[in-house]
Amino acid sequence: MNYFLLKLAFDTAVHFGGSDSAVGSQSSALTLRADTIFSALCHTALEVYGEPALEELLVSADADALRISDAMPWRGNSFYLPKPIAASTSPAELSTVERKAVKKLAWIPASKFDRYTASLHSGTYPLDELDQSFGQAYEQTKASVTDGADAKPYFVGLYRLHAGCGLYVLCACEGTDQIKLLKDLFTLLGLSGIGGRTSAGYGRFHLDGDPICLNTAEEESTRWMLQALERSTSPYLLLTSSLPAEEEMDAALEGASFQLVRRSGFAATEWVETPMKKQTQYFLAAGSVLQHPYQGKLYDVGTALPHPVYRYSKPLFMGVTL
Template sequence: MEFILYKLHFKTGVHIGDGGLSGSEYTLPSDTFFSALCHETVKQGLDIKEWVNAVRSKELVFSDGLPFIESRIYIPKPLKPVLAEKTSSPKFKKAFKKLKYIPVDKLDEYMAGDLKADDEEKTLSGLGVFETHEKNSIKTYTETEPYQIGIYRFKRGNGIYFCVGYKKEKTIALFERLLQGLSFTGVGGKISSGYGKFETEKANVPFTMEKRLKSKNAKTYMTLSFCLPKENELESAMQNAYYLVGKRSGFVQSQNYAESFVKKKDMYLFRSGSCFSVQFEGDIYDVSSGGNHPVYRYGKPLFLEVD
């Protein structure tokens, strides 16, 4: 499998839901991104089954949308504990707990407990700024109700990237076609208000990162995406695992699914940063609930060697 980075440079602010309109995250979960790609597939009149099957069969995998600052690539902080003797003081514990993302070239330094967490947190704070935009909801012809939308605006040269692994040229060509379409539509929430539009830059995966992505004999692997093992993989995946789970829900956006808005089935996925002693395949899960067609949830891991 070959790997490539797709950097998203946003031309507008982006709203990535954190459970409410008034806030926003600055990273994009892989399952949310996959749903957007599925919508773009249908919008372009392409075969949705061909796209889903390509991803399900691991012809193509991708990470969450993760931060980059100019040429520096960030990954989630591994949930596997660092060396305790290096971080036993309250000051170190607080700094390491606060840190969410680390430079990929400092992974060994982090696991050894030698990373200057306060300095890295300060650097990451330069990624962009949070903003609150005032909007009006039209309730009647004569009445409006104000509300707030949380927006994240990346500083010039910064943004989020997707690390993409692929096996076939035709599959990566399809992905690039869909990504190009999304650049005009936008990603995240409130795209009808003009948020989430971006330009794409292709970049090589740093050598040390690529080596970790291709490793098959590591002691510990970290997932860079939201994922869930298949039922027959779950028991082995849980052995010596360090993980957090996130509830994934939402409404079906397809106009052809039902006559009214219908909620997707709730799922709990392992969050990116979760660490495992074995690799697993995961799957594309159907979270439809009695509508006219399947509704897909991305649950495939993209593993990176930790140690």
């Protein structure tokens, strides 16, 4: 398998509203789940290249010839991974401030991942390396205007990434055709934007350079990432928020430490006038730690539609030391 890393540099603020959020449009997350990314890629493929390109994406994903991770942050030359959901057994005593700082920690640089996991058993992770500042969340006031009525203000939650920061997606590809298609689709998707409120100009990005092939990378942290992706011994760090197939569920959850994330949303289609609600599912969140990997599947989550509506749920794992 060939592994690639695509760096997304955002030109505008973003609105990434998690479907597990109770405050809707009034907040924005930093990152995107893989199912949202895959849906946007499928929509772009269909709009630009037609049904053959969409079919190529779906067939590649279903056959495990293509897998993607959630979007994760990068800063400069550092690529961050989700903090593993694992309890600390370290005898080191932490102050209240230190405990709160560690609890808030969401991302670990790949170059320091082994150092962090070692601190779970002995010592502490240095507080001066807990900086999680990739951008700034803020609210913007908008006005809803209808004929014959006063304007009604409402708030939109946005996130603007700092200069030198962005998001990246890991891709596992069986051949070179898939990464070429992904590069083209991400390039086109960046022009229209990803996430919410794209019609207002949010979520636009460009690729920061060509996809980085981890199989030939020389930088130490990317070599470490390749070794972890190719490792076939437990425990495994989940990089793609996803759900095992029904027949995989018991084995996947045995000995696992995980959190659940709600996935829902709406599907717009030419077959109906208004967007249709997708089936709600609860996925294992990226950062979950499992003893047994699973294959996942493409779930058909359409309700009362004459065609399938797929939700991506094909995971990427890293073999890590915990």
